[in-house]
Amino acid sequence: MDFRTKRVVDFRTKRRGGLTAALAAVLVAVTACTSSGGDKPGPGPSDQPAETARPGVLRILAGSELQDLAPVLEEARKATGVTVQFAWTGTLDGADAVSSGRADGKYDAVWFPSNQYLRLDPVGKSKVLSETPVMVSPVAIGVRSSVLGDLGWGDGSKVTWAQVGDAAAAGKLTYGMADPSRSNSGFSTLVAVASAFSKADSALSEADVQKATPQLKQFFTGQKLTSGSSGWLAQAYTRAESGVVGALVNYESVLLSLNKTLPAQQQLTVVRPLDGVVSADYPLSLLSSAAPDQRDAFQRLTSYLRKDEVQKRISEVTLRRPAAAGVAPAAGLPTDRRPELPFPGTRAVADGLLAAYQNDLRRPSRTVYVLDTSGSMEGARISALKTALGRLTGADDTRGVRRFRNREEVTLLSFASSVKWTKTHLVPPTGSQPGPQAELAAINADVQSLSATGGTALYDSLEEAYRVIGRQQAAANDDRFTSIVLMTDGESNSGATDADFKRFHDALPAWQKSIPVFPIRFGEAAVSQLQGVADLSGGKLFDGSGSLDGAFEEIRGYQ
């Protein structure tokens, strides 16, 4: 990853000619080793994972929520001499990395909220040698206190999934939830509601999912925020106007920790539905490919983490429950029990549930891509863009992590000195004739027709995207997750300025103001301009300079 950053710096000092070729080479190299782009290392308790194994160092591919364990791992390092190096990724992407062998030799262990999805795959299952559950947290609903009162739910300790579903269907409960195709909290929520609504009373079958479909659709009308990461979800909840988002679905520990930073009127009451929860037990898992020295380090670290006093400390630091007998959970964690809803036992059921969520159950999306096709994009850049966007029209995507979803409205806006063209496609619903394939092929045809010429009127074009959405919304009067992706390789050099855009944005009606823009930095893009757009709109900046494929795919979790 150092490599990636360094190369980007190099680009800026080079002249354009050699640059495109170098970029193309790096793109190939990076996409070959990370198809998802999700395993981007972030800040951790220590350095990023090294390429090769070193004595006393465990390289762990992990869920980013484990950042909160940093103080415990620092104590562990002092006590055991084992240093942990983390690389972060989503649970399901991480499972893919293990199953495909991409983790072999690169990481010594994996540490996700759960290995359930990983173990559905026979190859993935065989790659894990040893698991130690470290701490437990159930997925719960954090309800804004005022909403809790309006719903008459008292202190929240006697609420069932049926009540939650009814409140969502009646428009009285709106919530944010992470994308289940990426995040374990989202997936666990999906399993829990499908179990509860189908009255399966045991592990879900395909028939159960069918049976629960009408109720699930109603439940998901209440989902107002989607996200590829829990961090952004919490931010989006915080900035949403009161009344727009009344609740967040996430791990109990995340909700309780969030309360420490939220102002009084935004405090969340943690509701664990009476009829069942799905819990994460954070198994620290040794990969079979690990070398003897790393195996030894793994044993030392897990032995330490299992100690009673360390379990107690973990609970206090993270607000998760100890995975040990006789160790009391931290203050504030309720101890009354909930039935544990089982996780599907087959990949077919799990992937079927995810595909149903993306294509049929959730609110559909209105997705606008604002694409820079100025002259500087010519050559390798425009072909990288075509590849990255074209991948989103492919059929090879069993759990709905990339492909444009059935019922999704996709608009492509090609711009340079001005908007060149705008094309809108509506992917038809499941079961329609002709099926989604024809429309996906039409989107791809438009993508492949992109050509690079002209200047960069960034803000003008972005403003046009808002107007397009305004017309679309007025014509359809429908209820969709609406968002804008802004991809550029340069600085805005014609038309409106950032100050103009700020005025434009300030004058928008509230519903349009809340549309997040997800800029992708690429080439010589002006990071400050893009960050400004992300901050103003409540979006998030993505880095496409390493892997454009990865950035486009990652953003799917937010659309």
Next chain:
Amino acid sequence: MKRALGVVAALALLGWVAYALVPEDKRADVVTVSGLIGSEKRDFFDNPDVKAELRKRGLEVKADSTGSWTMSEQAKNAKGLDFAFPASAAPARDIQRNWELKDSPLVPFYSPLVIVTHESAAQVLKQNQLADVDAGSGVWTFRMDKYVEALRTGRKWKDLKGAAEHPELAGMLYVSTTDPESSSSGAMYLALLAYVANGNQVVSDDAGVNTVRDVLATSSRLQGMQKISSDEPFRDFFAGVGTLVFAYESQAAALPLQGKSTGDMVVMYPDTTVQSDHTLVARTDNGRKLADVLENDEVLRKLEARFGLRPQEDQEAFWNLVKDRKPPSFARDLRGSGFKQATLPSLDNLVKLTNAAKGNA
């Protein structure tokens, strides 16, 4: 088999006595013994007293803990292993076959399989004749024939008298186990269930497999995803995950024996029981030495009992420790207390039963 074991033990004992006579400070360096252990024995091998005693005997154990059947898979390729220590005889036989070993492996200790639950669930099961508690000893039993019937008829907790008062008792009635493809306790559970569902006879042919197929498949289907090895569901139980959890008696007994609170945990013995013979397959002399000291070193035997294990060569050690610590109540001697012992199927039939449970072709 028994006789052969005795001979090996006696020879080993001689060697050990000779070794023990050497003064401690004159002993050769401690050798590292590498192996694979079932995750249920992890705490035992992690214990400082156990480590110290092993070091006195010249051994330092480095072991990865995993599921017993995963271990059998791993052992095929792993070089440099001195031993493998699964939780039962079947994976041990499989490992022996792969390592082309002829000598009989040692069984230093054993542990019956139990079902751990909370007081509320145990009482509801009792009210509905699915469980019983002995007034004198306080030992709980789990009625396997009634349970098989419950699986066959799809009974739910809400069908049971008294369950309504406990909202945490919801969904279908089933015991949670580990994955029988990776873990010995999950496989032992299938063997037990098959034995009872087959009219208290071991399944010894395809007709038998077919007789029990539906019950086994139901038991697996209800559970959905299962954990890789027994340490995980047992730990999760104390974080509130799981209602009826299949576990080793040793896991449950180790807690009170080490002064840990078990809350309202109840230990239920299936009235037809299976026991796990912790079987050490030694590939090298150092591995054999480890097996030997685990079986014969008196200090280690005491430590084994302290971890809830029942040393083969000291049948009362376990009982002497647990008898005065209640609750939970533990059984003294299952055979002597009228528990039927399920006969375990052959390795081939166990594989067939696992496939039947998983719905594999």
